[in-house]
Amino acid sequence: MKDDGSADIVLLVEHCRSLLDLGCSSVLLLGTTGEANSFTNAERRAILEGVLAGGIAAEKLIVGTGCSAIGDTVGLSKHALSLGVTRVLVLPPFYYKLVSDEGLFGAFAATVEQINDDRLQMLLYLIPQLTGIELHADLVEKIFLAYPKNVVGLKDSSGNWPATQTLCRRLGDKIDVLVGTEALLLRAMQAGASGCISATANATAQPIIELFIKRDRREAATLEEGVLATRAAFESFPVIPALKAYLARKTGQKSWRNVRPPLCALTQNQTEALIASLVKAPQRQEAS
Amino acid sequence: MKDDGSADIVLLVEHCRSLLDLGCSSVLLLGTTGEANSFTNAERRAILEGVLAGGIAAEKLIVGTGCSAIGDTVGLSKHALSLGVTRVLVLPPFYYKLVSDEGLFGAFAATVEQINDDRLQMLLYLIPQLTGIELHADLVEKIFLAYPKNVVGLKDSSGNWPATQTLCRRLGDKIDVLVGTEALLLRAMQAGASGCISATANATAQPIIELFIKRDRREAATLEEGVLATRAAFESFPVIPALKAYLARKTGQKSWRNVRPPLCALTQNQTEALIASLVKAPQRQEAS
Numbered sequence: 001m002k003d004d005g006s007a008d009i010v011l012l013v014e015h016c017r018s019l020l021d022l023g024c025s026s027v028l029l030l031g032t033t034g035e036a037n038s039f040t041n042a043e044r045r046a047i048l049e050g051v052l053a054g055g056i057a058a059e060k061l062i063v064g065t066g067c068s069a070i071g072d073t074v075g076l077s078k079h080a081l082s083l084g085v086t087r088v089l090v091l092p093p094f095y096y097k098l099v100s101d102e103g104l105f106g107a108f109a110a111t112v113e114q115i116n117d118d119r120l121q122m123l124l125y126l127i128p129q130l131t132g133i134e135l136h137a138d139l140v141e142k143i144f145l146a147y148p149k150n151v152v153g154l155k156d157s158s159g160n161w162p163a164t165q166t167l168c169r170r171l172g173d174k175i176d177v178l179v180g181t182e183a184l185l186l187r188a189m190q191a192g193a194s195g196c197i198s199a200t201a202n203a204t205a206q207p208i209i210e211l212f213i214k215r216d217r218r219e220a221a222t223l224e225e226g227v228l229a230t231r232a233a234f235e236s237f238p239v240i241p242a243l244k245a246y247l248a249r250k251t252g253q254k255s256w257r258n259v260r261p262p263l264c265a266l267t268q269n270q271t272e273a274l275i276a277s278l279v280k281a282p283q284r285q286e287a288s
Numbered sequence: 289m290k291d292d293g294s295a296d297i298v299l300l301v302e303h304c305r306s307l308l309d310l311g312c313s314s315v316l317l318l319g320t321t322g323e324a325n326s327f328t329n330a331e332r333r334a335i336l337e338g339v340l341a342g343g344i345a346a347e348k349l350i351v352g353t354g355c356s357a358i359g360d361t362v363g364l365s366k367h368a369l370s371l372g373v374t375r376v377l378v379l380p381p382f383y384y385k386l387v388s389d390e391g392l393f394g395a396f397a398a399t400v401e402q403i404n405d406d407r408l409q410m411l412l413y414l415i416p417q418l419t420g421i422e423l424h425a426d427l428v429e430k431i432f433l434a435y436p437k438n439v440v441g442l443k444d445s446s447g448n449w450p451a452t453q454t455l456c457r458r459l460g461d462k463i464d465v466l467v468g469t470e471a472l473l474l475r476a477m478q479a480g481a482s483g484c485i486s487a488t489a490n491a492t493a494q495p496i497i498e499l500f501i502k503r504d505r506r507e508a509a510t511l512e513e514g515v516l517a518t519r520a521a522f523e524s525f526p527v528i529p530a531l532k533a534y535l536a537r538k539t540g541q542k543s544w545r546n547v548r549p550p551l552c553a554l555t556q557n558q559t560e561a562l563i564a565s566l567v568k569a570p571q572r573q574e575a576s
Contacts, residue, residue, distance in 0.1 A: 043359065068326070072329075093325075099552075104550050129385065262381050263387065264388055264390050
C-alpha cells in the first residue's frame with residue numbers, strides 16, 4: 001500500500017512478475033496475505049484490473065473473491081471471469097459461526113449457481129482460524145460432487161495435519177488439494193496433494209520450488225529443514241506484516257511496509273529482529 | 289426475504305412500525321439478526337432507503353454499518369448520515385483474528401476520521417462470538433476518549449457478565465452501554481447500562497419494555513423470569529431463523545421464514561416445537 005492506504009499496483013505487478021519468473025506456477029491475488037477483506041469490492045476489482053493491465057497473464061492468476069455476503073463473492077467472481085481469470089478462491093461466508101453443513105453447502109451452491117459460468121474453476125478456501133468455520137472432507141466432497149465441473153480444488157490453511165491428510169487422501173485424485181504451508185508440502189504430496197499456496201512463498205519462493213521439485217529425492221529432508229526454519233522465523237512475528245517488512249527491505253520500496261487496520265506494520269526493532277533471524281536460518285531465503 | 293432472497297421491504301417497514309408502536313425507543317436495522325453481512329453494500333443501502341421511504345423516522349433508527357473492510361463501513365455510514373440517520377452500530381473489522389488493541393484502535397480511528405462528520409453518533413458493536421474479536425473496556429475507553437463527540441455508546445452482545453459489568457461501571461456514565469440481551473437488562477442497568485438491544489425483542493418487545501419500565505419495582509423479578517423463559521425457548525433453536533419462523537407464524541407472512549445462506553430456515557417440525565415451547569413459557573410473548 002502507498003502511504004495513503006491505496007494499493008500500490010506498480011509494486012504489486014513487479015512482485016507478481018518476480019514470483020512467476022522464479023518458477024511459481026500461479027500467483028494467488030487477494031488472499032489473506034493480500035488483505036483482500038480489508039479492501040472494498042471496487043478496490044478489489046481495480047487491483048485485479050491493474051495487475052492484468054500490468055502484463056500479468058490471466059491464466060497465471062488465482063483471485064480471492066470470498067466475502068461475507070454471497071452477492072459480493074458472486075460479483076467479484078463474475079468480474080474475474082469477465083477478465084479471463086477463471087480460477088477463484090472462495091471463502092465460506094464468514095460472519096456467522098456454528099452454522100450447519102447444510103447452510104454451508106447452500107452458500108457454496110448459491111455461489112456457483114449465481115455465478116452461472118461454465119468457465120468457473122472454483123477453489124474452496126479452508127482457513128478456520130480466521131473464518132471460524134470448518135469445511136470437513138464430507139462437505140467438501142458433497143460440494144465437489146454437486147458441481148464437479150466448477151469445483152476444481154481447495155486451499156487448506158488449517159494447519160491441522162490429520163484433517164489435511166484426510167482431504168488429500170479422499171479428494172487428491174479428484175481435485176487439486178493445495179496446502180497453505182510449505183511446512184506440510186512433502187507430507188501432503190505423499191498423501192495426494194498437488195502443491196501449496198503459501199504466504200511465506202512471497203519471500204521464499206525459490207527454496208519452496210526447489211523442495212517441490214526434489215520432493216522425492218533424499219535431499220528433500222535437508223531442503224525442508226531450511227524451509228521450515230525460514231517459515232518459523234516469519235511466524236515468530238505477525239506473519240503478514242513480517243512478510244511485508246521483509247519485502248520492503250528486499251526491494252528498498254517502503255510502500256511494502258504498509259498494512260491496513262486492524263493489522264499493524266512491524267516496528268523498526270521487530271524488522272531488525274526478523275532480518276537477523278532470517279540470516280541465521282539454515283536455508284537462507286533467495287534474496288537476503 | 290422474499291422467496292428470491294431479496295429483502296421484503298414492505299414487511300420490514302411494518303415490523304419497524306410495530307416495534308416503535310409497542311414502545312421501543314429505536315429500531316436497530318441491519319444488525320446480526322437482520323443478516324446485514326449477508327447483504328451487499330448496495331442492498332444494505334437500498335434497505336435503509338426503503339425503510340425511510342416507508343415512513344420510519346430517521347431519528348428512530350440505528351443502522352448497522354460494520355463490514356470487514358473499513359472503506360465499506362465508512363461508505364455505509366456516510367450513506368446513513370446523508371439520509372439523516374446519525375446513529376450507526378459498527379463492528380470491528382472481523383476477518384483477521386488475534387489482532388492487537390493498537391490495530392483495533394487504528395481501525396475505529398480510521399473509521400471515524402474517514403466518515404469525518406460532526407453528526408456521527410457511533411456505537412461500537414461487541415459480539416466476540418461472531419467476530420472473534422474482544423473489545424475490552426480499556427480499548428473502548430481509549431476510543432471514546434479519542435472521539436468523545438462521535439462515540440456515543442456500545443452494544444455488548446458478549447453475554448459475558450463480568451466483562452459487561454466492567455463496561456457498565458467504567459463507561460455507563462459516559463456513553464450508552466446497551467446490553468445485547470434482556471436476560472442481563474436488570475443487572476446491567478443497576479451497574480450503569482442504559483438499556484438493551486435484543487434480537488428476541490423482535491418477538492417479545494412488550495414484556496421487555498415492561499421489564500425496563502418496572503426494573504426498580506418488586507415485580508421486576510417475576511417479569512424477568514418470564515422474559516428469560518421466552519428467550520430460552522428461542523435459544524434452544526438457531527435464534528435468528530427461530531425469530532423469523534415465529535414472525536412468519538405471528539404475521540401470516542411466509543417471507544419472514546426465509547434466511548440467507550449460511551443460515552437455514554427452521555423446519556416445519558422445529559417451528560411447531562418452538563411455538564409449543566413459547567406457549568409453555570410463563571410469560572407469554574405479546575402476540576401468541
